[in-house]
Amino acid sequence: MHCTSCGRQLPPGVTNCPFCGTPISYQNPSPTFHDAPTQAGTPPYDFGPFQESVSRPQQPPQQPVSPVQPAQPPSWQQSQQPGQPAYYSMSPAPTPPPLPVQPMSPMQPSPAGRRGGRGLSKGLTALLVVLALLVMFSGFGLIYYSAVYHPAQLHAEATATVQVIDAQQARAAATANAQATGTAIAIANATATANAQATAQAVATATAQANIYTQATSGTPAINDSLSFANNWVPQTGVSGGGCNFSAGAYHITEPTKGFFLFCPAPGSNFGNCAFQVRVDMIAGDFAGLGIRANDSAGSAYYFTLYSDGSYDFSLWKNRNGDDSRSLQSGNSLAIKAGHNQINTVTLIARNHTFYLYVNQHYIATVQDSTLSAGEVGLFGGDQTHPADVAFSNAKVWRL
Numbered sequence: 001m002h003c004t005s006c007g008r009q010l011p012p013g014v015t016n017c018p019f020c021g022t023p024i025s026y027q028n029p030s031p032t033f034h035d036a037p038t039q040a041g042t043p044p045y046d047f048g049p050f051q052e053s054v055s056r057p058q059q060p061p062q063q064p065v066s067p068v069q070p071a072q073p074p075s076w077q078q079s080q081q082p083g084q085p086a087y088y089s090m091s092p093a094p095t096p097p098p099l100p101v102q103p104m105s106p107m108q109p110s111p112a113g114r115r116g117g118r119g120l121s122k123g124l125t126a127l128l129v130v131l132a133l134l135v136m137f138s139g140f141g142l143i144y145y146s147a148v149y150h151p152a153q154l155h156a157e158a159t160a161t162v163q164v165i166d167a168q169q170a171r172a173a174a175t176a177n178a179q180a181t182g183t184a185i186a187i188a189n190a191t192a193t194a195n196a197q198a199t200a201q202a203v204a205t206a207t208a209q210a211n212i213y214t215q216a217t218s219g220t221p222a223i224n225d226s227l228s229f230a231n232n233w234v235p236q237t238g239v240s241g242g243g244c245n246f247s248a249g250a251y252h253i254t255e256p257t258k259g260f261f262l263f264c265p266a267p268g269s270n271f272g273n274c275a276f277q278v279r280v281d282m283i284a285g286d287f288a289g290l291g292i293r294a295n296d297s298a299g300s301a302y303y304f305t306l307y308s309d310g311s312y313d314f315s316l317w318k319n320r321n322g323d324d325s326r327s328l329q330s331g332n333s334l335a336i337k338a339g340h341n342q343i344n345t346v347t348l349i350a351r352n353h354t355f356y357l358y359v360n361q362h363y364i365a366t367v368q369d370s371t372l373s374a375g376e377v378g379l380f381g382g383d384q385t386h387p388a389d390v391a392f393s394n395a396k397v398w399r400l
Contacts, residue, residue, distance in 0.1 A: 285388025
Protein backbone atom coordinates (compact mmCIF):
# COMPACT_ATOMS: atom_id res chain seq x y z
CA MET A 1 0.00 0.00 0.00
CA HIS A 2 1.13 3.54 -0.74
CA CYS A 3 0.39 6.76 1.19
CA THR A 4 -2.43 8.75 -0.33
CA SER A 5 -0.65 11.99 0.60
CA CYS A 6 3.04 11.61 -0.17
CA GLY A 7 2.78 8.48 -2.41
CA ARG A 8 5.42 6.42 -0.59
CA GLN A 9 5.02 2.67 0.08
CA LEU A 10 3.82 1.96 3.59
CA PRO A 11 4.99 -0.81 5.90
CA PRO A 12 2.31 -3.35 6.81
CA GLY A 13 0.06 -2.57 9.76
CA VAL A 14 0.88 1.16 10.27
CA THR A 15 -1.99 3.50 11.04
CA ASN A 16 -0.14 6.69 10.11
CA CYS A 17 2.30 7.38 7.34
CA PRO A 18 5.75 7.39 8.92
CA PHE A 19 6.87 10.00 6.35
CA CYS A 20 4.14 12.66 6.44
CA GLY A 21 1.87 11.53 9.32
CA THR A 22 -1.26 11.07 7.23
CA PRO A 23 -3.75 8.58 8.85
CA ILE A 24 -4.06 5.29 6.93
CA SER A 25 -7.52 3.87 6.19
CA TYR A 26 -7.74 0.10 5.64
CA GLN A 27 -10.88 -0.40 3.67
CA ASN A 28 -11.23 -3.76 1.88
CA PRO A 29 -7.66 -4.81 2.39
CA SER A 30 -6.24 -7.13 -0.18
CA PRO A 31 -5.50 -9.94 0.00
CA THR A 32 -8.26 -11.08 2.38
CA PHE A 33 -7.05 -13.33 5.06
CA HIS A 34 -9.31 -15.79 6.84
CA ASP A 35 -8.79 -16.48 10.46
CA ALA A 36 -7.84 -20.02 11.32
CA PRO A 37 -10.54 -21.51 13.50
CA THR A 38 -9.54 -22.58 16.86
CA GLN A 39 -11.05 -25.18 19.11
CA ALA A 40 -11.86 -24.49 22.64
CA GLY A 41 -8.84 -24.84 24.69
CA THR A 42 -6.66 -25.32 21.69
CA PRO A 43 -4.07 -22.65 21.03
CA PRO A 44 -3.77 -21.28 17.55
CA TYR A 45 -1.56 -22.96 15.09
CA ASP A 46 1.99 -21.86 14.83
CA PHE A 47 3.04 -21.74 11.23
CA GLY A 48 6.50 -20.47 11.71
CA PRO A 49 8.00 -17.04 11.71
CA PHE A 50 6.59 -16.11 8.27
CA GLN A 51 3.07 -17.35 8.96
CA GLU A 52 0.51 -15.32 10.76
CA SER A 53 -3.12 -15.64 11.48
CA VAL A 54 -4.94 -12.55 10.36
CA SER A 55 -8.05 -11.39 12.02
CA ARG A 56 -9.34 -7.78 12.19
CA PRO A 57 -6.35 -5.56 11.86
CA GLN A 58 -5.06 -4.23 15.16
CA GLN A 59 -3.15 -1.04 15.65
CA PRO A 60 0.36 -2.02 16.49
CA PRO A 61 2.25 0.20 18.84
CA GLN A 62 4.03 3.04 17.18
CA GLN A 63 7.72 2.32 17.00
CA PRO A 64 10.49 3.97 15.13
CA VAL A 65 10.58 2.74 11.63
CA SER A 66 13.06 2.96 8.89
CA PRO A 67 12.33 3.54 5.28
CA VAL A 68 11.13 0.37 3.60
CA GLN A 69 12.94 -0.77 0.51
CA PRO A 70 10.86 -2.18 -2.27
CA ALA A 71 10.55 -5.94 -1.88
CA GLN A 72 9.97 -8.71 -4.32
CA PRO A 73 6.33 -9.66 -4.63
CA PRO A 74 5.60 -12.54 -2.29
CA SER A 75 4.61 -15.98 -3.48
CA TRP A 76 1.50 -17.43 -2.04
CA GLN A 77 1.13 -21.21 -1.43
CA GLN A 78 -2.10 -22.86 -0.51
CA SER A 79 -1.97 -25.64 2.01
CA GLN A 80 -4.98 -27.62 2.91
CA GLN A 81 -5.44 -30.79 4.83
CA PRO A 82 -8.54 -32.80 4.85
CA GLY A 83 -11.03 -31.64 7.40
CA GLN A 84 -9.14 -28.37 8.02
CA PRO A 85 -9.83 -25.00 6.62
CA ALA A 86 -7.54 -23.75 3.94
CA TYR A 87 -4.79 -21.33 4.82
CA TYR A 88 -2.10 -19.66 2.91
CA SER A 89 1.53 -19.40 3.69
CA MET A 90 3.60 -16.63 2.29
CA SER A 91 7.16 -17.16 1.37
CA PRO A 92 8.64 -13.76 0.91
CA ALA A 93 11.45 -13.15 -1.44
CA PRO A 94 14.84 -12.49 0.03
CA THR A 95 15.23 -8.85 1.00
CA PRO A 96 18.37 -6.85 1.18
CA PRO A 97 19.71 -5.93 4.59
CA PRO A 98 18.05 -2.77 5.91
CA LEU A 99 19.91 0.56 5.69
CA PRO A 100 20.93 2.08 9.00
CA VAL A 101 18.54 4.89 9.89
CA GLN A 102 18.03 7.08 12.90
CA PRO A 103 14.95 6.43 14.92
CA MET A 104 12.11 8.77 14.11
CA SER A 105 9.30 9.74 16.34
CA PRO A 106 5.91 9.70 14.78
CA MET A 107 4.83 13.08 13.46
CA GLN A 108 1.76 14.55 15.08
CA PRO A 109 -0.68 16.78 13.21
CA SER A 110 0.02 20.44 13.84
CA PRO A 111 -2.59 22.61 15.59
CA ALA A 112 -5.36 24.24 13.56
CA GLY A 113 -4.96 21.68 10.78
CA ARG A 114 -1.35 22.65 9.89
CA ARG A 115 1.03 19.72 9.39
CA GLY A 116 4.43 19.86 10.96
CA GLY A 117 3.75 23.06 13.04
CA ARG A 118 5.35 23.58 16.43
CA GLY A 119 4.42 25.99 19.24
CA LEU A 120 6.65 29.00 19.94
CA SER A 121 8.91 29.00 22.92
CA LYS A 122 8.34 31.42 25.78
CA GLY A 123 11.56 33.29 24.99
CA LEU A 124 10.63 33.73 21.36
CA THR A 125 7.10 34.79 22.35
CA ALA A 126 8.50 37.39 24.76
CA LEU A 127 10.90 38.61 22.08
CA LEU A 128 8.03 38.97 19.60
CA VAL A 129 5.97 40.85 22.21
CA VAL A 130 8.89 43.17 22.89
CA LEU A 131 9.39 43.74 19.16
CA ALA A 132 5.66 44.41 18.74
CA LEU A 133 5.78 46.91 21.61
CA LEU A 134 8.84 48.55 20.11
CA VAL A 135 7.11 48.82 16.73
CA MET A 136 3.98 50.19 18.40
CA PHE A 137 5.92 52.76 20.45
CA SER A 138 7.98 53.64 17.38
CA GLY A 139 4.70 54.30 15.54
CA PHE A 140 3.49 56.45 18.43
CA GLY A 141 6.80 58.31 18.40
CA LEU A 142 6.60 58.82 14.64
CA ILE A 143 3.03 60.09 14.95
CA TYR A 144 4.01 62.41 17.80
CA TYR A 145 7.01 63.68 15.85
CA SER A 146 5.00 64.17 12.65
CA ALA A 147 1.85 65.60 14.23
CA VAL A 148 3.16 67.52 17.26
CA TYR A 149 6.89 67.93 17.68
CA HIS A 150 7.98 68.61 14.09
CA PRO A 151 5.16 71.12 13.35
CA ALA A 152 5.93 72.85 16.64
CA GLN A 153 9.61 72.94 15.71
CA LEU A 154 8.79 74.34 12.25
CA HIS A 155 6.43 76.87 13.82
CA ALA A 156 9.10 77.93 16.27
CA GLU A 157 11.66 78.25 13.47
CA ALA A 158 9.17 80.18 11.32
CA THR A 159 8.32 82.43 14.28
CA ALA A 160 11.99 83.07 14.92
CA THR A 161 12.54 83.80 11.22
CA VAL A 162 9.56 86.16 11.14
CA GLN A 163 10.81 87.87 14.27
CA VAL A 164 14.24 88.32 12.69
CA ILE A 165 12.66 89.65 9.49
CA ASP A 166 10.38 91.93 11.51
CA ALA A 167 13.35 93.18 13.47
CA GLN A 168 15.31 93.79 10.27
CA GLN A 169 12.34 95.53 8.68
CA ALA A 170 11.81 97.57 11.85
CA ARG A 171 15.46 98.60 11.83
CA ALA A 172 15.27 99.37 8.11
CA ALA A 173 12.04 101.32 8.61
CA ALA A 174 13.56 103.16 11.55
CA THR A 175 16.64 103.97 9.48
CA ALA A 176 14.49 105.00 6.51
CA ASN A 177 12.26 107.06 8.79
CA ALA A 178 15.27 108.66 10.37
CA GLN A 179 16.73 109.39 6.97
CA ALA A 180 13.37 110.59 5.69
CA THR A 181 12.90 112.67 8.81
CA GLY A 182 16.37 114.09 8.43
CA THR A 183 15.74 114.73 4.76
CA ALA A 184 12.34 116.26 5.53
CA ILE A 185 13.88 118.42 8.22
CA ALA A 186 16.67 119.42 5.87
CA ILE A 187 14.15 120.17 3.13
CA ALA A 188 11.94 122.03 5.58
CA ASN A 189 14.93 123.99 6.84
CA ALA A 190 16.05 124.69 3.29
CA THR A 191 12.51 125.65 2.33
CA ALA A 192 12.16 127.79 5.40
CA THR A 193 15.51 129.36 4.66
CA ALA A 194 14.55 129.91 1.03
CA ASN A 195 11.17 131.27 2.06
CA ALA A 196 12.80 133.47 4.62
CA GLN A 197 15.30 134.63 2.07
CA ALA A 198 12.53 135.15 -0.49
CA THR A 199 10.45 136.95 2.08
CA ALA A 200 13.38 139.02 3.09
CA GLN A 201 14.12 139.70 -0.55
CA ALA A 202 10.48 140.57 -1.21
CA VAL A 203 10.41 142.81 1.83
CA ALA A 204 13.65 144.38 0.75
CA THR A 205 12.31 144.81 -2.78
CA ALA A 206 9.01 146.21 -1.55
CA THR A 207 10.90 148.48 0.79
CA ALA A 208 13.13 149.60 -2.05
CA GLN A 209 10.12 150.17 -4.30
CA ALA A 210 8.35 152.08 -1.56
CA ASN A 211 11.52 154.08 -0.97
CA ILE A 212 11.69 154.87 -4.69
CA TYR A 213 8.15 156.24 -4.56
CA THR A 214 8.72 158.10 -1.29
CA GLN A 215 11.96 159.67 -2.43
CA ALA A 216 10.53 160.63 -5.84
CA THR A 217 7.40 162.33 -4.42
CA SER A 218 8.79 163.83 -1.18
CA GLY A 219 10.27 167.02 -2.59
CA THR A 220 8.62 170.23 -3.79
CA PRO A 221 6.75 169.60 -7.05
CA ALA A 222 7.77 171.57 -10.10
CA ILE A 223 4.09 171.48 -11.11
CA ASN A 224 1.34 171.37 -8.51
CA ASP A 225 -1.96 171.97 -10.30
CA SER A 226 -5.43 171.18 -8.96
CA LEU A 227 -6.72 171.26 -12.56
CA SER A 228 -9.82 173.15 -11.43
CA PHE A 229 -8.97 176.07 -13.71
CA ALA A 230 -6.55 176.96 -16.47
CA ASN A 231 -3.00 177.06 -15.19
CA ASN A 232 -0.51 174.58 -16.62
CA TRP A 233 -3.15 172.97 -18.83
CA VAL A 234 -5.40 174.96 -21.10
CA PRO A 235 -8.61 174.18 -22.98
CA GLN A 236 -8.00 172.40 -26.30
CA THR A 237 -10.22 171.12 -29.08
CA GLY A 238 -9.73 167.78 -30.74
CA VAL A 239 -9.95 167.26 -34.48
CA SER A 240 -12.53 164.45 -34.11
CA GLY A 241 -14.98 166.52 -32.08
CA GLY A 242 -13.62 165.95 -28.59
CA GLY A 243 -11.71 168.39 -26.39
CA CYS A 244 -9.99 169.26 -23.12
CA ASN A 245 -11.99 171.61 -20.86
CA PHE A 246 -12.40 172.57 -17.20
CA SER A 247 -15.68 171.60 -15.60
CA ALA A 248 -16.87 171.05 -12.04
CA GLY A 249 -13.40 171.57 -10.55
CA ALA A 250 -11.65 169.08 -12.87
CA TYR A 251 -9.95 168.87 -16.21
CA HIS A 252 -12.21 166.78 -18.52
CA ILE A 253 -11.06 165.06 -21.67
CA THR A 254 -13.77 163.78 -23.98
CA GLU A 255 -13.41 161.57 -27.08
CA PRO A 256 -16.59 160.55 -28.95
CA THR A 257 -14.93 158.78 -31.89
CA LYS A 258 -14.42 155.04 -31.54
CA GLY A 259 -10.84 153.87 -31.89
CA PHE A 260 -9.27 157.26 -30.98
CA PHE A 261 -7.85 158.93 -27.93
CA LEU A 262 -7.14 162.63 -27.20
CA PHE A 263 -3.77 163.67 -25.64
CA CYS A 264 -3.67 167.13 -23.98
CA PRO A 265 -0.11 168.17 -22.88
CA ALA A 266 0.94 170.95 -20.50
CA PRO A 267 2.18 173.54 -22.97
CA GLY A 268 5.85 174.48 -22.57
CA SER A 269 6.67 171.67 -20.12
CA ASN A 270 9.91 169.73 -20.55
CA PHE A 271 11.00 166.93 -18.21
CA GLY A 272 13.49 164.06 -18.49
CA ASN A 273 13.97 162.39 -15.09
CA CYS A 274 10.79 163.11 -13.19
CA ALA A 275 7.83 161.74 -11.20
CA PHE A 276 4.41 162.56 -12.67
CA GLN A 277 1.26 161.90 -10.60
CA VAL A 278 -2.46 162.66 -11.17
CA ARG A 279 -5.89 161.52 -9.96
CA VAL A 280 -7.99 159.85 -12.68
CA ASP A 281 -11.79 159.44 -12.58
CA MET A 282 -13.03 157.43 -15.59
CA ILE A 283 -16.63 158.58 -15.87
CA ALA A 284 -17.21 156.93 -19.26
CA GLY A 285 -15.17 155.33 -21.97
CA ASP A 286 -12.63 152.51 -22.02
CA PHE A 287 -9.20 153.85 -21.03
CA ALA A 288 -7.30 156.90 -19.71
CA GLY A 289 -3.85 157.84 -18.39
CA LEU A 290 -0.82 160.08 -18.57
CA GLY A 291 2.20 160.58 -20.84
CA ILE A 292 5.80 161.80 -20.38
CA ARG A 293 8.72 162.77 -22.62
CA ALA A 294 6.16 163.68 -25.30
CA ASN A 295 6.55 165.64 -28.51
CA ASP A 296 3.05 166.81 -29.37
CA SER A 297 3.90 167.94 -32.84
CA ALA A 298 5.54 164.57 -33.67
CA GLY A 299 3.08 162.54 -31.70
CA SER A 300 5.79 160.62 -29.77
CA ALA A 301 5.59 159.80 -26.05
CA TYR A 302 5.62 157.11 -23.31
CA TYR A 303 2.02 156.33 -22.29
CA PHE A 304 0.92 154.74 -18.99
CA THR A 305 -2.67 153.54 -19.59
CA LEU A 306 -5.36 152.22 -17.20
CA TYR A 307 -8.36 150.29 -18.59
CA SER A 308 -11.83 150.07 -17.09
CA ASP A 309 -11.46 146.28 -16.60
CA GLY A 310 -8.55 146.76 -14.15
CA SER A 311 -5.65 146.06 -16.55
CA TYR A 312 -2.75 148.34 -17.47
CA ASP A 313 -0.23 148.97 -20.29
CA PHE A 314 3.01 150.93 -20.70
CA SER A 315 3.80 151.60 -24.36
CA LEU A 316 6.05 153.65 -26.64
CA TRP A 317 4.66 155.76 -29.49
CA LYS A 318 7.06 157.23 -32.01
CA ASN A 319 4.47 159.16 -34.12
CA ARG A 320 0.89 160.25 -34.04
CA ASN A 321 -0.30 157.45 -36.32
CA GLY A 322 1.13 154.82 -34.03
CA ASP A 323 3.59 153.50 -36.57
CA ASP A 324 6.31 151.44 -34.90
CA SER A 325 4.54 151.80 -31.53
CA ARG A 326 4.79 148.88 -29.14
CA SER A 327 3.76 147.77 -25.70
CA LEU A 328 6.68 147.55 -23.27
CA GLN A 329 4.76 146.13 -20.27
CA SER A 330 1.14 145.09 -19.62
CA GLY A 331 -0.91 143.08 -17.18
CA ASN A 332 -3.47 143.18 -14.39
CA SER A 333 -3.17 144.45 -10.86
CA LEU A 334 -5.39 144.29 -7.81
CA ALA A 335 -4.15 147.76 -6.95
CA ILE A 336 -6.25 149.17 -9.81
CA LYS A 337 -9.88 150.05 -9.05
CA ALA A 338 -11.79 148.69 -12.04
CA GLY A 339 -14.99 150.13 -13.50
CA HIS A 340 -16.33 153.63 -13.99
CA ASN A 341 -16.53 156.45 -11.47
CA GLN A 342 -13.57 154.95 -9.62
CA ILE A 343 -10.72 157.31 -8.66
CA ASN A 344 -7.18 155.90 -9.12
CA THR A 345 -4.02 157.85 -8.29
CA VAL A 346 -1.57 157.08 -11.10
CA THR A 347 2.20 157.72 -10.69
CA LEU A 348 4.95 157.30 -13.30
CA ILE A 349 8.61 157.69 -12.24
CA ALA A 350 11.32 158.00 -14.93
CA ARG A 351 15.02 157.66 -14.09
CA ASN A 352 17.17 157.65 -17.19
CA HIS A 353 16.18 154.41 -19.03
CA THR A 354 14.16 152.93 -16.14
CA PHE A 355 10.46 153.52 -15.51
CA TYR A 356 8.55 152.62 -12.31
CA LEU A 357 4.76 152.27 -12.41
CA TYR A 358 2.54 152.85 -9.35
CA VAL A 359 -1.24 152.90 -8.82
CA ASN A 360 -2.70 154.11 -5.54
CA GLN A 361 0.88 154.21 -4.17
CA HIS A 362 1.32 150.45 -4.90
CA TYR A 363 4.16 149.28 -7.07
CA ILE A 364 2.99 147.73 -10.34
CA ALA A 365 5.99 147.15 -12.64
CA THR A 366 9.44 148.23 -13.80
CA VAL A 367 10.20 148.87 -17.49
CA GLN A 368 13.48 149.49 -19.34
CA ASP A 369 13.70 151.58 -22.55
CA SER A 370 16.04 154.24 -23.91
CA THR A 371 14.16 155.56 -26.95
CA LEU A 372 12.93 158.93 -25.57
CA SER A 373 14.94 161.01 -23.12
CA ALA A 374 12.83 164.17 -22.44
CA GLY A 375 9.64 166.03 -23.41
CA GLU A 376 6.26 167.30 -22.31
CA VAL A 377 3.93 165.84 -19.72
CA GLY A 378 0.24 165.40 -20.61
CA LEU A 379 -3.12 163.66 -19.99
CA PHE A 380 -5.35 161.56 -22.31
CA GLY A 381 -8.65 159.65 -22.55
CA GLY A 382 -9.87 157.25 -25.22
CA ASP A 383 -12.81 155.52 -26.84
CA GLN A 384 -12.28 151.89 -27.75
CA THR A 385 -15.94 150.88 -27.92
CA HIS A 386 -17.68 153.66 -25.96
CA PRO A 387 -17.38 157.48 -25.98
CA ALA A 388 -14.91 158.65 -23.32
CA ASP A 389 -15.28 161.24 -20.53
CA VAL A 390 -12.43 161.34 -18.01
CA ALA A 391 -11.96 163.87 -15.17
CA PHE A 392 -8.37 164.65 -14.02
CA SER A 393 -7.35 166.49 -10.83
CA ASN A 394 -4.37 167.23 -8.57
CA ALA A 395 -1.60 166.92 -11.14
CA LYS A 396 1.98 167.04 -9.72
CA VAL A 397 5.41 166.77 -11.31
CA TRP A 398 8.73 166.37 -9.45
CA ARG A 399 12.06 166.77 -11.10
CA LEU A 400 14.56 164.03 -10.25
